[in-house]
Amino acid sequence: MTELPSLPGLRQAIDAVDDQVLALLNRRAALAGEVGRLKAAAAPEALFHAPAREREVLARLEAASPGPFPAPAVRTVFQEIMSACLSLEKPLRVAFLGPEGTFTHLAARHQFGGSSQSLPQGTIQAVFQAVERQRADYGVVPVENATEGAVDSTLDAFLDSPLAICAEILLAVDQALLLRPGLDLAGVRRVYSHPQALGQCRRWLETHLSGADRIEAPSTSEAARLAREDAEGAAVASELAADLFGLRVAETKIQDLAANATRFLVLGPKSAEPTGRDRTTLLAMAQDGPGALLRLLEPLARRGLNLSRIQSRPTRRKLWEYAFFLDVEGHAEEPSMAEALVELRGACASLKVLGSYPRAMEVAR
Structure with missing residues (x-):
């Protein structure tokens, strides 16, 4: 009869693997540092980020993974590893339609990882200007939503901008209703959110909060802040915004279209x-x-x-x-x-x- 491994023994084996992973991560970081020094010596003003190389590496690793580690997680994990290593070469500055906690912020993190330097901007035009004036290496802006259609201010900004589109991101948009602790649906008198988000949840709001005023905010994250300050206010925003502003998630996935998604564009110096x-x-x-x-x-x-x-x-x-x-x-x-x-x-x-x-x-x- 084969003896089953003990739980302490398995945990010890996991600890040993974790130590190996950590050592390899530091080895990779050291190599990335060497790459950064070579790049700096060859072209001090060059943009260190190499999107084509990054896509190639991520695609290769996804295809090469035999499992059982989940295939989608391979890209996520290595995106963060590359983001952290790139920060050792030269911090990557990414402007996006802010503040933090918006879906554009989530799209930027998906594309560039958590180690990039986030530069939230108040308007879409400001995102364009940050990249044009080289205060940011890249910018991320929404361009269309599956429910509400085009984001006109993004299209208008291209009319006079020299920037190029160098990537696109499709991000699932799951809207949530956020409330102050202790507040319930019956007590909500005002619902704050960005106009696009209010439009995406039109049917749900008419069914469950028909008597509440809908108040437009510059972003879903700002809506969460306003709801936090309003004793009778709620916000339509991401669950991340709930964490940032100390709100509770009363309902999830309240958007009218179950498979709701927004397309974002990445702005840069060239295609x-x-x-x-x-x-x-x-x-x-x-x-x-x-x-x-x-x-x-x-x-x-x-x-x-x-x-x-x-x-x-x-x-x-x-x-x-x-x-x-x-x-x-x-x-x-x-x-x-x-x-x-x-x-x-x-x-x-x-x-x-x-x-x-x-x-x-x-x-x-």
Whole structure:
């Protein structure tokens, strides 16, 4: 009869493995430090972060893991390891629509890890400016939600910005109702949140809090702060915001769409390198006249390029002048896309490639 291992023996074995993991982490950190010194000597002003290399490493490790460690957790763990090691080379500064505790903050942490230097900004325009003025290496802004559609202020900011889109993030958005300790639903008179969040939870709020006033806040995190100060107030926000502001989670997943998600864009100095599963975002000014939009789309259709999204916005420069934002599958350096861009420039009043970047293949949680 085989003798089963004892619990103390298993714990001792785990402790020994933990010691090995710790030693290897410190070995990796030392190697990262050497890489940082070499980079600094070669190009003191260069951006240390190498997104293409990072994606390559994460994909390799996910594919190579035999289990039983959960595959999704492999990426999460190594993202944090790389973030911590990168901070030894040069802290990565990331601006995002703040304050801390917003879903944009969660998206930034997912992309860059917890060891990056967080720079919360009060507006989307301020995020753009932080990167443009080199106060931040990257910026993270929301661009569309599955329920409420486009974030117009992000699209408008691209009209005059030199920044490129270098990545996208799809983040699951689970809204929660947050209350002060001791307050119940019957006592709620005001519900604070960002307009997008209130829109995402419209049906739930009408069913359960129809008599409460809905008050717009600059962010879900600010909504949580306001609810904390209001004896009859509640907030629609993330569960992280509850922890930050000492509120209790009264209800979870109150959004109308169960699979609610928001798409975020990462702003940087240049586009990403081709990966074979990319997306390109274009900003086009169509020439005025009949068939203008058709002339904009034909060069893409003839080459079999998939247009996944089109959105129009007034340019605010001339009466009734509109800009079109187009998301097209493929990278600007691929031959078919490059040919289409040449033709589009002839068919448009102006055309700007906002960036080519890897498509987010799954929704992060």
